[in-house]
Amino acid sequence: MVAHKAMTHTSKDADKDTLREGCAKDGFEHCRNCLLGAICLPIALTSKDVDLLDNIIERKHPLQRGEHLYREKDHFSAVYAVRSGAIKTYHITDDGQEQVNGFFFPGEIIGMDGIGCGRFCSSATALETTSVCEIPFEKLGELSTRLPSLQRHFFQLMSQEITEDQKLITLLSKSSSEQRLAALLLSVSARNARRNLSETRFRLPMSRTDIGNYLGLTVETVSRLFTRFSHNGLLTVDNKEVALLDLDRLRHVASVNRYKA
Amino acid sequence: MVAHKAMTHTSKDADKDTLREGCAKDGFEHCRNCLLGAICLPIALTSKDVDLLDNIIERKHPLQRGEHLYREKDHFSAVYAVRSGAIKTYHITDDGQEQVNGFFFPGEIIGMDGIGCGRFCSSATALETTSVCEIPFEKLGELSTRLPSLQRHFFQLMSQEITEDQKLITLLSKSSSEQRLAALLLSVSARNARRNLSETRFRLPMSRTDIGNYLGLTVETVSRLFTRFSHNGLLTVDNKEVALLDLDRLRHVASVNRYKA
DNA sequence: CGACCATCTTGACTCAGATCAATGTTCGAT
DNA sequence: ATCGAACATTGATCTGAGTCAAGATGGTCG
Numbered sequence: 358m359v360a361h362k363a364m365t366h367t368s369k370d371a372d373k374d375t376l377r378e379g380c381a382k383d384g385f386e387h388c389r390n391c392l393l394g395a396i397c398l399p400i401a402l403t404s405k406d407v408d409l410l411d412n413i414i415e416r417k418h419p420l421q422r423g424e425h426l427y428r429e430k431d432h433f434s435a436v437y438a439v440r441s442g443a444i445k446t447y448h449i450t451d452d453g454q455e456q457v458n459g460f461f462f463p464g465e466i467i468g469m470d471g472i473g474c475g476r477f478c479s480s481a482t483a484l485e486t487t488s489v490c491e492i493p494f495e496k497l498g499e500l501s502t503r504l505p506s507l508q509r510h511f512f513q514l515m516s517q518e519i520t521e522d523q524k525l526i527t528l529l530s531k532s533s534s535e536q537r538l539a540a541l542l543l544s545v546s547a548r549n550a551r552r553n554l555s556e557t558r559f560r561l562p563m564s565r566t567d568i569g570n571y572l573g574l575t576v577e578t579v580s581r582l583f584t585r586f587s588h589n590g591l592l593t594v595d596n597k598e599v600a601l602l603d604l605d606r607l608r609h610v611a612s613v614n615r616y617k618a
Numbered sequence: 619m620v621a622h623k624a625m626t627h628t629s630k631d632a633d634k635d636t637l638r639e640g641c642a643k644d645g646f647e648h649c650r651n652c653l654l655g656a657i658c659l660p661i662a663l664t665s666k667d668v669d670l671l672d673n674i675i676e677r678k679h680p681l682q683r684g685e686h687l688y689r690e691k692d693h694f695s696a697v698y699a700v701r702s703g704a705i706k707t708y709h710i711t712d713d714g715q716e717q718v719n720g721f722f723f724p725g726e727i728i729g730m731d732g733i734g735c736g737r738f739c740s741s742a743t744a745l746e747t748t749s750v751c752e753i754p755f756e757k758l759g760e761l762s763t764r765l766p767s768l769q770r771h772f773f774q775l776m777s778q779e780i781t782e783d784q785k786l787i788t789l790l791s792k793s794s795s796e797q798r799l800a801a802l803l804l805s806v807s808a809r810n811a812r813r814n815l816s817e818t819r820f821r822l823p824m825s826r827t828d829i830g831n832y833l834g835l836t837v838e839t840v841s842r843l844f845t846r847f848s849h850n851g852l853l854t855v856d857n858k859e860v861a862l863l864d865l866d867r868l869r870h871v872a873s874v875n876r877y878k879a
Numbered sequence: 880c881g882a883c884c885a886t887c888t889t890g891a892c893t894c895a896g897a898t899c900a901a902t903g904t905t906c907g908a909t
Numbered sequence: 910a911t912c913g914a915a916c917a918t919t920g921a922t923c924t925g926a927g928t929c930a931a932g933a934t935g936g937t938c939g
Contacts, residue, residue, distance in 0.1 A: 448788065451873045456788040470784065473777030478784065498770060502763045509759060515776040516734030522783035523731065523739070527709065527717040529790035530834035534926065565887060573791035578926060580888050596887085596935075612712045795896065826917060839896060841918050857905075857917085 386416050386440075396464030396551065397438045399510030406504050413496040416440075420483035426467075428480045433471030435493045439463050442487025443562040446479045447570075457571040459521075460484070460563055462548050466492075469515050484562040529573050537572040538582045539611035542592070546601060557601045586610075647677050647701075657725030657812060658699045660771030667765050674757040677701075681744035687728075689741045694732030696754045700724050703748025704823040707740045708831075718832040720782075721745070721824055723809050727753075730776050745823040790834050798833040799843045800872035803853070807862060818862045847871075 388398060388411040398407065419442075420426060426437060429448060444461040458479050461467050471477040472494065501508035528540055550556040561568070569579040583594050591607055593600045601607060649659060649672040659668065680703075681687060687698060690709060705722040719740050722728050732738040733755065762769035789801055811817040822829070830840040844855050852868055854861045862868055 448784065450788060450792065454792060456792060458784050458787065469777055470780050471777070473774045473781055478781050498766065498773070502766060502769065505759065505763060508763065508769065511773070512759070512776070513734045515773070515780065516730055516732070518780050519731050519776065519783060520734055520739050522780060522787060523709065523719050526719065526783060526786055526790060527711060529787060530831075531711065531715060531717060564885090570791075575927060576887075577889085577928085581926095584888075825915090836897060837917075838898085838919085842896095845918075 387411050388414065391440075393438075393440065393464040393552070397466060399506050401506040401510075402504065406507070409500060409504070410507065413493055413500060414438075415491040415493070417489055417491055419486055419488040422483055422485050424483050426481040426483065426487075426489060427471075427477050429477055431471075431477050433468070433475050433477055433494070435491045436466055436468040436471075436497075437481075438490040438492065439465050439467065440488045440490055443484040444481050444487060444489075445484055445563055445567060446481045448479045455570060457567050460545075460567075460571070462545075463552060465548075466514055469518055472515075484567075534572075534574050534578050534582060535585075536611050536613075537574065538568070538579065538586070539591075539607050541568065541572060542599065542601060543604075543607060543611055546604070557604065559599060561597045561599055648672050649675065652701075654699075654701065654725040654813070658727060660767050662767040662771075663765065667768070670761060670765070671768065674754055674761060675699075676752045676754070678750055678752055680747055680749040683744055683746050685744050687742040687744065687748075687750060688732075688738050690738055692732075692738050694729070694736050694738055694755070696752045697727055697729040697732075697758075698742075699751040699753065700726050700728065701749045701751055704745040705742050705748060705750075706745055706824055706828060707742045709740045716831060718828050721806075721828075721832070723806075724813060726809075727775055730779055733776075745828075795833075795835050795839050795843060796846075797872050797874075798835065799829070799840065799847070800852075800868050802829065802833060803860065803862060804865075804868060804872055807865070818865065820860060822858045822860055 388407050389404065391397075398410070402410065426444060439461050441463050444467060446458045446461070446467060448456045448458055450456055459467075461481075467481055468477065470479055497507075497511070501511060528537055532540070545559060545561065546556045549559050563571075565579045565583075566576045568574075569576045572579070574582075583592075586592050587594055590602060591610065592602050649668050650665065652658075659671070663671065687705060700722050702724050705728060707719045707722070707728060709717045709719055711717055720728075722742075728742055729738065731740055758768075758772070762772060789798055793801070806820060806822065807817045810820050824832075826840045826844075827837045829835075830837045833840070835843075844853075847853050848855055851863060852871065853863050
């Protein structure tokens, strides 16, 4: 069990201690006190049911940047909720290349790809100091048979992941490089908003290479796009720090296809 | 209830009556008699449990080519198992373009994208005469709380769909047009093999346009690829009829990346 | 503080696959 | 058997993003 430093919340300086979010104020961690609650838990659970769920969840040591939460082919036994920080998942292809599958922020669940075959189909690594909650899948399954709304919630989470993946498929299949980067920025923005953080100013925890890999582009192209967006007054960039200056126009860039209307 | 013509099975001439597969020999249809059983059902269910599941499943009228099983935004209430024929799912993007998300063959389950938001996120249409089993999701959820292995099976099915989608993401993000088409052909081949059909000779039920759309390529490119593969002795094509001449070499084409090793 | 290695940016050039255009083929309806 | 519309093929040309190469910037560690 890790005792976290008590921190006062200043909305700036967010990068340094990424453990703030999702930590209970009293230093002990329980779902009922978690600031992320509404995002990762089913709303429908009663307070007593939340405690039942709480009992099966384990809090893990924070991961340092670059540390792995799990690796491809590892035996699957749990899914994980990101509590603070950021995770990227990736897969190594037959010919040895890395394919980045997703970036995950606090309140989001990862590892569900392992359920199918009993082993993880991707690796998960921390992009910065990150803490997670481990949710043992066997126990979750048992609990789900007693709490129908929990079962439903997990079906929904998985379904949402399918929907998300299909959006990415469309993005990769039909969109220009500009549309892809705009879509990623808007996605990060929206997920920030959901956690009551700024939807216009944030730090991208991943490298340009990761962004390119995820979007099916090269580093050089990603870099040129940031420059272009910046010149066009869509945003300002200072390394990983991004400020979106015109969300509506960015949405327009994301949706207008250069191909036939 | 539809009375199907009794058909003798000749392995050729498979196209004409697509209702053969998955039909019980006695003309009545039950999971326990279904020729697809092992593919779409959890193996672990006892015979009695299969009957419980059977009771909640409804067999629907066959769909004609081009008919919709469901449409985007329709209220979600069931998932569907393809019994015979073939289905394509697609999504209309903000700017009005069609994005083909998948092709589904007998024994495969579709509609799981609707669980998350209560509405379907894609439309499903028949590529040829197709029959399906409707599995009401509410009832499935209830039954799952009593049959843990059924719950587990559905978690697995959904997880597999996530894994499949992520493979497609990698394909779209990292592969050349040759790799993409080779991968699709191998996928169809493998799914045929699973149903004890030929893995080298089959009919592609979808149009070249659909293939291109699914793979993120234009019709013209798909057409040129078929010509090229044919010239290279990888396969023969006669319109929708395909014969794979060299699976190993096709696998090689699918995996060798023109980019840096 | 400075040296080193990662990461990022920018420029010049290339090429796979898109686009445009025209012709050929298939198949269902009459 | 014939017609027409949808589907498929082929060729010529164009272009967005990849590749290759060279610097610039930034973070880390002695």
